[in-house]
Amino acid sequence: MCQLLGMNCNTPTDIVFSFTGFATRGGLTDEHRDGWGIAFFEGNGVRHFVDHQPAISSPVAELIKSFPIKSKNVIAHIRKATQGPVILENCHPFVRECWGRYWVFAHNGDLKDFAPVLDGAYHPVGTTDSEQAFCYLLQEMRRRFGDTLPAMSELTAFMREMTAEIASYGTFNMLLSNGEALFTHCSTNLYYIVRQHPFATAALSDDEVAVDFSELTTPKDKVAVIVTAPLTKNECWTQFKTGELKVFVDGDLLPD
Amino acid sequence: MCQLLGMNCNTPTDIVFSFTGFATRGGLTDEHRDGWGIAFFEGNGVRHFVDHQPAISSPVAELIKSFPIKSKNVIAHIRKATQGPVILENCHPFVRECWGRYWVFAHNGDLKDFAPVLDGAYHPVGTTDSEQAFCYLLQEMRRRFGDTLPAMSELTAFMREMTAEIASYGTFNMLLSNGEALFTHCSTNLYYIVRQHPFATAALSDDEVAVDFSELTTPKDKVAVIVTAPLTKNECWTQFKTGELKVFVDGDLLPD
Numbered sequence A, B: 001m002c003q004l005l006g007m008n009c010n011t012p013t014d015i016v017f018s019f020t021g022f023a024t025r026g027g028l029t030d031e032h033r034d035g036w037g038i039a040f041f042e043g044n045g046v047r048h049f050v051d052h053q054p055a056i057s058s059p060v061a062e063l064i065k066s067f068p069i070k071s072k073n074v075i076a077h078i079r080k081a082t083q084g085p086v087i088l089e090n091c092h093p094f095v096r097e098c099w100g101r102y103w104v105f106a107h108n109g110d111l112k113d114f115a116p117v118l119d120g121a122y123h124p125v126g127t128t129d130s131e132q133a134f135c136y137l138l139q140e141m142r143r144r145f146g147d148t149l150p151a152m153s154e155l156t157a158f159m160r161e162m163t164a165e166i167a168s169y170g171t172f173n174m175l176l177s178n179g180e181a182l183f184t185h186c187s188t189n190l191y192y193i194v195r196q197h198p199f200a201t202a203a204l205s206d207d208e209v210a211v212d213f214s215e216l217t218t219p220k221d222k223v224a225v226i227v228t229a230p231l232t233k234n235e236c237w238t239q240f241k242t243g244e245l246k247v248f249v250d251g252d253l254l255p256d
Helices: A014-025 A059-064 A128-143 A153-169 B014-025 B059-066 B129-145 B152-167
Strands: A003-014 A034-043 A044-053 A070-078 A092-099 A101-108 A172-176 A183-184 A193-195 A201-205 A211-212 A222-228 A246-248 B003-014 B036-042 B045-050 B071-080 B096-099 B099-106 B172-175 B183-184 B191-196 B201-203 B210-212 B222-227 B245-249
Touching: A003 A014, A003 A101, A003 A172, A003 A183, A003 A246, A014 A059, A014 A070, A014 A222, A014 B152, A034 A101, A044 A059, A044 A101, A044 B245, A059 A101, A059 B059, A070 A172, A070 A211, A070 B129, A070 B245, A092 B096, A101 A128, A128 A172, A153 A183, A153 A246, A153 B172, A183 A222, A222 A246, B003 B014, B003 B129, B003 B172, B003 B183, B014 B059, B014 B071, B014 B222, B036 B099, B071 B099, B071 B172, B096 B129, B099 B129, B129 B152, B129 B172, B152 B183, B152 B245, B183 B222, B222 B245
Parallel strands: none
Antiparallel strands: A003 A070, A003 A222, A034 A044, A034 A070, A092 A101, A101 A172, A172 A183, A183 A246, A193 A222, A201 A211, B003 B071, B003 B222, B036 B045, B036 B071, B096 B099, B099 B172, B172 B183, B183 B245, B191 B222, B201 B210
């Protein structure tokens, strides 16, 4: 199984702290050695880094840890290959454009006998079930809504329907963002936390690192972090239920 | 005006030497300080780095210079903004997927009153004429050839036609690759060289660096480098003519 990490905030925030603990799982404290990737929205643009080397020994991961990129929406992934060989085009997250926006997607899990008809604008470059699911989701989204981004409520209803359909083929923990919202779906393992005023000190589970967020934030900041397994040992993470879709905008969990 | 750098080879080759001279132009020996980007094909995957900081002071550019990524097709760009503000989504190269392959595009020049109808699968995320041209080109390519990648001769004829059409709106020096071929079009400034056996020593024009390629290559290697202005002072670069489209595959210039 792979590991997912997502962040959605109301102000551009760096993910160095969370990524440091997360990247440790790519070969050191866990077995996910089959590559990794991370995508940061910056305005409407995306910085996209993928590597089929383990995160723990990747020079690109070193760059991410030492160079604080500030973003309101981040998706990261560490891969344990289940379908498709360890090659660059199979590393998550995947990026596509729809309606003049980038969409970023990462998946943890395994889909069995999943062979959607892909006769639209999106086709996988690699050989993973995950990229197939992403292409299918965007194809159907475009089919449903035509040429324009719908209202958030309509988009959320669509995502709820689609993720349930795809999850019927197996395990579908996923993160998807268009730079505004972060859509998250849980089949098995996903936790979230919203960090907000009053901020406290957090200590990583995977590394001997602690950070006092009150020194780095303003009282208005809200930062939602979504992850396969809690990253810190002294904070209270909420576990998703099986089949839940949760949507985060500006660091807030939207009501169902 | 921006600066372009492309490389097409028959064996994965690192671009550290050429990029070192090229990146120097991003703020030190030339005035192109409005961001930069580079994309490397690796198999069917793409490593894509963009930054709106000047290449000369960008930590990501430092990574590229010190971490030799081997690739058969590379496109790099240093931006001098003519249309669109200095934001990440306006940095070249741009990446899209068509027919299950990534396509990478960078442009140098300025298109006037260029407003193609974009009613297909590709829409600009940023505000540059360049990304518009790229989306238009892919849209028309898909319209012409349907669901499958055509033979190289058909694709080349199409690119010749399309680049001439787009170039009628202004200056259109461009590099485009699908990981197999590197399509290059010149309106004003573009030079190329094919390095092959017997390899010699090359000395950068922009920096005090020389490299003996014979130590780094095998006799079978072929490396085509395409650039806005020659990168070395002791090699013989061939200048493109206005309106020329040249296609490179496996380090060879294809015959017209």
